Amino acid sequence: MKQAIVSVRMVIGALAVFAVVVLVTNAALSGNRVLDNIIYGPTFDYPGAGNATPNDINSNGIVVGYYADSLTTQHGFAMKNGQFKTFDPVGSIETEAWGINDKNEIVGLYIDANNVQHGFFLRNGKFTNIDFPGAALTSAYGLNKADTVVGQIQDTGGVYHGFVLRNGNYTQFDPTGSVLTGAYGINDSNTAVGLYIDSNSVQHGFRLKNGAFITIDYPGGILTAAEKITNKGQFVGIWEDSSDIIHGYVYANNTFTDIDFPGATDTRTRGISASEGTVTGPWTDSSGVFHGYTATQ
Numbered sequence: 001m002k003q004a005i006v007s008v009r010m011v012i013g014a015l016a017v018f019a020v021v022v023l024v025t026n027a028a029l030s031g032n033r034v035l036d037n038i039i040y041g042p043t044f045d046y047p048g049a050g051n052a053t054p055n056d057i058n059s060n061g062i063v064v065g066y067y068a069d070s071l072t073t074q075h076g077f078a079m080k081n082g083q084f085k086t087f088d089p090v091g092s093i094e095t096e097a098w099g100i101n102d103k104n105e106i107v108g109l110y111i112d113a114n115n116v117q118h119g120f121f122l123r124n125g126k127f128t129n130i131d132f133p134g135a136a137l138t139s140a141y142g143l144n145k146a147d148t149v150v151g152q153i154q155d156t157g158g159v160y161h162g163f164v165l166r167n168g169n170y171t172q173f174d175p176t177g178s179v180l181t182g183a184y185g186i187n188d189s190n191t192a193v194g195l196y197i198d199s200n201s202v203q204h205g206f207r208l209k210n211g212a213f214i215t216i217d218y219p220g221g222i223l224t225a226a227e228k229i230t231n232k233g234q235f236v237g238i239w240e241d242s243s244d245i246i247h248g249y250v251y252a253n254n255t256f257t258d259i260d261f262p263g264a265t266d267t268r269t270r271g272i273s274a275s276e277g278t279v280t281g282p283w284t285d286s287s288g289v290f291h292g293y294t295a296t297q
Contacts, residue, residue, distance in 0.1 A: 040261060041294040043283070046077055046084055052292040054079075055098045056142070056185075056228060056271035057280040063271070064097040064106055065282075065292065076108055079292075089120050089127040097122075099142040099149075099185070099228075102274055107140035107149055119151055132163055132170055140165075142185035142192075142228060150183035150192050162194055162208075175206055175213045183208070185228035185235070187274070193226035193235050205237055218249060218256055226251075227270045236269040236279050248281055250297070261293050269295075 045052045046067035054065035063079045067086075076087045076097035088095045089110045097108040106122040107130070119130030119140030132138045135153040143149045149165040153172065161172045162183035174181045175196045183194035191209040193216075198204065205216030205226035218224045218239035229235040234252040236259075241247065248259030248269025259269045261283035270281040282290040 037297070038257070038259060039296050041296075043261070044079070044082065044292045046086070051289050052077070053096075053282045053290045054271065054280045054292040054294075055096075056100050057273050057278055057294065058100045058104065059102045059273045059275040060104060061273075061278070062100055062104060063280050063292070063294070064100045064108075066096040066108075076106070076110075078106065087122070089118075089129075095120075098140065101143050101145050101147075103145060105143065105147065107143050107151070109139040119149075121147075121149065130165065132172075138163075139182075141183065141194075144186050144188045144190070146188065148186055148190060150186045150194070152182035152194075162192075162196075164192065166190075173208070175215070184226070184270075187229045187231045187233075189231060191229055191233070193229045193237070195225040207235070216251070228272050230272055230274055234272060236272045236281075238268045238270075246284075248279070250279060257297065259295060261295075267293075 049067045049069060052065060052067050054063045057063045061080050066074045066076050068074050074094045074096055076095040078085050091112050092110040093113060095110040097106050099107045109117055109119050111117050117137040119138045121128045121130055130138060130140050132153040136156050137154045138151060140149050140151040151163055152160055153163050154160050160180045160182060161174055162181040164171050177198050178196040179199055180197040183192050186192040191207060193207050195203055195205055203223035205224040207214040207216060216224055216226050221239035222242055223240045226235050226237040236250050238246050238248055246266040246268060248267045250257045259267055261267045264283035265286055266284040268281040269279050272279045278294050278296050280294045283293050284290055
């Protein structure tokens with residue numbers, strides 16, 4: 001089974017004062033499945049690279065993600081109206097951008113020259129490290145307008161957990177029964193989404209609101225992940241079918257709408273603008289190369 005959403009490289013934290021651990025019981029979210037008319041924009045790649053992995057989009061139309069250069073080294077990028085800017089923290093040997101808010105602040109992860117992975121927060125061209133206290137590695141995946149950050153850590157025992165960083169304080173969390181957790185998005189009401197794997201090795205999405213977890217399972221899917229969420233509670237993510245094909249989706253009004261880029265072997269939907277008009281993510285060609293897309297309903 002493909003584990004397309006969980007990264008094994010994750011680290012966050014130089015802003016911490018303390019960390020607490022939360023375990024919460026889970027309820028379940030249900031919804032109907034529909035195939036709807038989706039308008040796809042043209043595919044895009046980082047210029048000269050032939051690939052792109054977009055992970056989020058904000059209401060200003062800025063897409064962030066990463067690309068691999070000719071040496072397969074990954075760099076972060078931001079794109080608007082087809083114009084790209086690339087960026088890397090000082091000392092980075094690999095960079096991935098994963099989230100952007102409507103203030104154009106960006107979070108992601110990078111690996112330094114000592115092969116240590118850190119999260120990062122990028123504001124006005126200045127990088128700040130994010131390293132969860134005592135963690136082996138950290139990844140920052142999403143943030144809201146209040147600069148509350150969510151992501152994933154690996155503890156010293158090799159287990160992955162979700163975390164939230166708010167006002168300099170870290171909180172680790174896991175749904176009840178989870179053996180692996182990652183948080184990928186958070187809206188301005190501090191509702192977070194992500195994924196967890198249960199003790200039967202089944203991957204589910206989750207929504208965390210006011211301390212309560214809701215489990216998200218795409219109807220008929222063998223795995224589900226939730227990636228980003230809007231202020232009205234719409235969220236996007238991926239699901240995998242019984243043929244091991246990955247599809248994107250948008251969830252709104254108790255309905256899952258499929259996202260499948262034309263001609264793709266797999267499609268992932270990773271970002272949705274807070275204005276809820278546009279989604280983005282990578283699609284995979286027959287050679288296994290990721291390319292970017294945007295789409296609207």
